[in-house]
Amino acid sequence: MDVNRLKMMVIQIDQNIAFAGPKAEVIATHLRKFWTPQMRKDIFQEIEKNPADFSQDVQAALKLLHGEAKA
């Protein structure tokens, strides 16, 4: 899938999720709940490449997910 599209989606999620508490976890939960494993993998690779394009929360969230995927 087009990674730019995924990028747009994850940024949008980041902007909109305003749950108090550990935001990275909430983002991770959202992606876990609604994204296919492939999408999660693709966006993780993108983050590895261009971390500056993503907020700290998104980066943390994806690291969390990546950890799960490996485990």
Added chain:
Amino acid sequence: MKVFVPADSSALSLGANEVANAFEGTDAQVIRTGSRGMFWLEPLVEVETPAGRVGYANVEPADIPALLDNKLTQKSIGLVTDYDWLKKQNRVTFARVGVIDPLSVADYEAHGGLVGLRKALALTSEQIVEEVTQSGLRGRGGAGFPAGIKWNTVLGAQADQKYICCNADEGDSGTFADRMLMEGDPLTLVEGMIIAGIAVGATKGLIYCRSEYPHAIDVLNKAIKNAYAAGVLGASVCGSHFAFDLEVRSGAGSYVCGEETAMLESLEGKRGMIRPKPPIPALSGLYGKPTVINNVMTLSAVPMILADGAAAYQGLGVERSRGTQVFQLAGNIAKGGIVETAFGITLGELVDGFGGGTNSGRPIKTVQVGGPLGAYLDKSAWDVPMAYESLAAAGGMLGHGGVVVFDDTVNMAKQARFAMEFCAEESCGKCTPCRIGSTRGVEVIDKIVAGEDQAENLLLLEDLCEVMTDGSLCAMGGLTPLPVRSALKLYPADFGIRS
């Protein structure tokens, strides 16, 4: 010099304005009044003298110089109050009509106006309603329902807003008392409505007047404006904590809107269709709110009842018809006009006594009492006392007190046919007996007169009258058979029926 020239429509129709204009340039002070209700004398000009007002009958503009010179003796009727026709009456509701300037609050007050209202302001709602109940006042619109009971129902109803609606849709042919009062003493009606408002807790009143009375609407509007200016109407009625607002609404050419529920529909801006009852308007009337609906004459009797006390009013009349009735003598009559007198006067006294027989000089054939829906009566009814129950017992209907006289040239089959025609023309069209029945009525009468299957068609007409009487939604269809049946019963020959 003060002269009084009527501005009543009937007087105007005989040239009263031209007469009033003829005083221009003289030093006479012209005061326009209502009419005394002696139409054969109109224009009746009154001149103030130390002894009282002297009347001059059938005055024409050319008479004015002579009148001013006190030389119009051949047209003088002397002191108006001593005039026998008037003297024999008991003018209660009409006491001020023809006397005062209808637009002047001061004049109104100087002649006993606002006394009733001031008394009412000192009473509780319950006390006012009790006073009206005790007076025995019944609705003058025709049905004769006790006003006090109606008011009590509205008083007892809980609502954020209540209304007083005056039914001034005086559409019955042969009736003009409402019009004369509205043109000649509108503030009496205004006062009556304010009292009703205080009595039941209504702060808003509407007068529904037919558009055929442009002059009355005009006078009412001006009088109401003056009443507001004088503090009689508005946020503080006569300085009290009661508020009452009043406006005039014009009809638009529909007889049936004189029926109270159709009138409500019309006041709500809709087609004037009859509403079924229940609910009664006293509980669910204008805009669905508790509403007093009374006729002009009913409401106009109220100030006097409050001013003089219930007993004074109750002391007049016979049996269950208490107080005075304003009879209107109309049609082919020599001395047509207003006769206000206690209930109980006989029909003969009215027609022959006051009325002086026909205008044409020919013998009276029939009289129709109570408007287009009233029965035709012949001389056998001459001794019937004019009161709700006694007239009903004689097969008639008092209605709004109109008496229309016909001479012997009238064809009663045509009159019966007209009753149906009128119903067909003015029916609201809601219920079937009235909507279709009236048209069929015309056709059946035509067949009878043409001698076509007369026996069968007479039976059919009787069935039709029955279904209209028992099946109609309101009095329009329900009472139309009354003139038809009475004409048929009293004058079969006019229908070509061989007896």
Added chain:
Amino acid sequence: MTQFVVDDLTAQLEQFRGNNYAVLQALQTTQEMIGFVPDSALDVVAKVCNVSRAEVYGVFTFYSDFKNTAPAKCIVKVCVAEACQANGSRELVDELHNQGFDVHTAKQNGNVQMEQTFCLGNCALGPAALINGQPIARATAKKLIEKANEVAR
């Protein structure tokens, strides 16, 4: 109606804005202003009073006062009810008919339109009539036609 008339009418009717109960008054105001109620005015009234066109149409056709075409310069209302019948209004109507004025159809004749009405409240002086609002007692065909022509001129 031109846009100008529509705007003018709308302004006149502004007092009834949003008032479902003011249809009759709005129609009366319209007729006062224009002399009759053009079909397109029904839509204006409906819009102002926030009701349907059909409701306005129903009210418009119920009341005999309303006209959908421009009225004659002079309108004569002739009473044809009982009290005036007792004084010869039937004969009066026949005579007027012979002179070209049919009160039942109220057809315009020149600048004059004669129409029937039921009672003008002048029942002791019949036949009664109104000529452009001015009351007439003891009407005859001659009197009415002369007077009407005078007014219509």
Added chain:
Amino acid sequence: MTLLSDPRGVAPIRDGIGEPDYGTPKSTSDVIVSVTIDGATVQVPAGTSIMRAAGENGCAIPKLCATDSLEPFGSCRMCLVEVDGRKGTPASCTTPVEDGMVVRTQTPKLGKLRRNVMELYISDHPLECLTCAANGDCELQDMAGVVGLRDVRYGYEGENHLGAEKDQSNPYFDFDSSKCIVCNRCVRACDQIQGTLALTIEGRGFNSKVSPGGLNFLSSECVSCGACVQACPTGTLEEKSVIELGMPTRTVQTTCAYCGVGCTFNAELRGDELIRMVPAKTGGANEGHSCVKGRFAFGYASHKDRVLEPMIREKITDEWTKVSWDEAISYAANKFKAIQAKYGDNSIGGVTSSRCTNEEIFTVQKMIRTAFGNNNVDTCARVCHSPTGFGLSSTFGTSAGTQDFKSVNKSDVILLIGANPTDAHPVFGSRMKRRLRQGAKLIVVDPRKLDLVESAHIKAQHHLQLQPGTNVAIINALAHVIVTEGLVDQEFINERCDTEAFARWMKFIALPENSPEVVQSQSGVPAQELREAARLFATGGNGAIYYGLGVTEHSQGSTMVMGMANLAMATGNIGREGVGVNPLRGQNNVQGSCDMGSFPHELSGYRHVSDDAVREQFETLWDVKLLPDPGMRIPNMLDNALSGEFRGMFVHGEDIAQSDPNTKHVMAALEAMDLVVVQDLFINETANFAHVFLPGTSFLEKDGTFTNAERRINRVRPVMAPKNGKQEWQIISELATAMGYPMHYDNAAQIMDEIASITPTFANVSFELLDRVGSLQWPVNAAAPAGTPIMHVDGFVRGKGLFIETPFVPTEERANRKFPLLLTTGRILSQYNVGAQTRRTANSIWHHEDVLELHESDAQMRGIKDGQKISISSRIGETTMRAKITDRVPAGVVYTTFHYPVSGANVITTEYSDWATNCPEYKVTAVEIRPADSSADADNSLDDVLMKV
């Protein structure tokens, strides 16, 4: 005389469709009174009419103007009775019973009166019963028999209306005034039931005549809902189909397949031919009402365009070849399998249809999860109401509206956001209008001036005419006022909600950025108006929120749903009649398609695929291994098709090439696939890219259930045999089987049994129960055996109600110099969705092309005249349509419908979508318009459209 064909001795209690008619509405009083009617003493609620009291107790009183769907009127005078102690003969319809009343309904006097009334009726009625279309379904005819009319002594030469001209302008029914008995039932139905007031009586007295405002029906205000036709007791208003084909002979009760209201209809047939659809008074959603679509626009089901045989083709450029069912199914199965063999299990997927039955949807998603072996299933609800599911489940715990439709009867303040019920959910719209006319207050949040903002007898207290895309700012501002002005229902919150979350939310919402004064500059709505609206909602009594796609189809669709839920909780407006948060679902079975597990992340009953226990149940039942991770959503599938990873798609009754945003992108994706299987009634736009076409069944052929916007499970019964030869669930089962997963059902009831067995909210549902009770609102289970009209009554499904902060994040799609206008989209009454059905009916007479509504000032600036062809361009694409200058839209906003493929509104909509669900942002597209080349003018004229119909 010919009329008296049926001189029965008793008055039948019935109306045109054989349901009992008690003449007047049921009384709601709790007080019981006792009344004696014809010697029998009966007990009825106070306020019951004599007519109804008699009728309910088996003693029918003749009637013509009375019918129990309308308030009594009292005009026909057939129902007169005698009451002891009362003068005269009161009408039994308008006279309520009183305790101890003694009534006689049958006496010689009454008999004669009724006969004489009937004689009057017939004296002005055509004597052509035997040739009248209403013969046998005419109350006048029935009553003439009942009262024993034998002769009309008036003759027939008198004045009459027999020469009245017929009005045949409406495409579906005729108005023959000569047969009218002026009972006003049609006029009253239009007023009381539909609320349009398009009918009146013209004239008065004998000349009284029913009239659509002095115009003909077609050009009048009539919205063709059919209430008048339904109410007419004679043949005056009659369906053209009855006139042409004759009276129906049998009836099947079923559910309309148009919008999310889910009206119950009696399909009336003559043999196998459907004559008419008559709304059922027993219908839980519609209670006897209908709209022009459900009532009349069913002709598409037998339209000649319908494809009835399966077809295949190698390439989309090839001609279609008709094949047998077996061939088509094995062709599709083999190709799907081949794709999976080559590109992996994940390379195929499918889409379920919100137009199909729960049973069909369930089998499609089951096929994908079993035979396809992945979770790549999505539904067209993705593009409409997916944010509803997300938002409401996050806050309340269920993915559904909280109320039944009837609840609105108890609402005092209605907050209507991004919905246009009088066009899109007309039967509910009429219900809402009834409540508004009773005095409920209305706040409309919409860029466009809807009919509900101002139309006959309706006037919104506040119209918050916001700029498209600023919903969240508005809802935050409303909540801000309520919080900062101390109008929250603290007691409700303390008791029912997560108070910690509330405290966080309160802190957030009180921020100045959410104040009306700041939001005014974002939304264009005056701060004062926002404040007043907020106060009204918080203090005006029962507050109910109704919303539609104007909420969900935004980049913040899910946020907005949560914002509304917050508002409802903050004001204590949840858990009883008259309140709630209520989505107005677009299609007939959007709710059902979501309930049935059509989303890639969840199984039926909204249970996530990652839930091991749930998955285990399904795995046991289905005997397969299920994947624990979510599958692809529609946009993911399309994106992946373009990148070559996704190559095969099963599209069940949805036209994604027309309905999904950015058409060009969708088409390219479809074109890139190796196999597209479309199941539909017609060759739709998507089918142009298909390799296998499987003909579907229309709702008239289906056997199953639909679940409407109020969670009401309605039965859909086959009115006729499937024209394509197979039920769709059967086709799906065969396809699954051919792919190697054996699936078999004997009938649809079995599928529902399977759904019930594995879905807790459906636990007690069965066809047998539905047939017995009519309809049920889920949850239907041991805890709620009679269903659940109102949710969250004693507590939220998720436990405590959860307030969630809803920051306003403006969409990326903004008006700019190049595209200075904002386009928003919607629907119109006569057309439905992409128009596949309604365009194939006479409904096109009312709306034969999509037009672009624009404000006068925007038109003037560009030299555009009313009715002119214009071109509309966005950064995505360009299309043309005709301009309509109107004051319905504010300057800067333009609006269109998307019913016609030729105008292709979605050619210009963008790829933006809801952050949580990817529901596309249909409602905001920056565009520019300019006059178009006039040569395109002729391509969509009315004549062309009518020819096609």
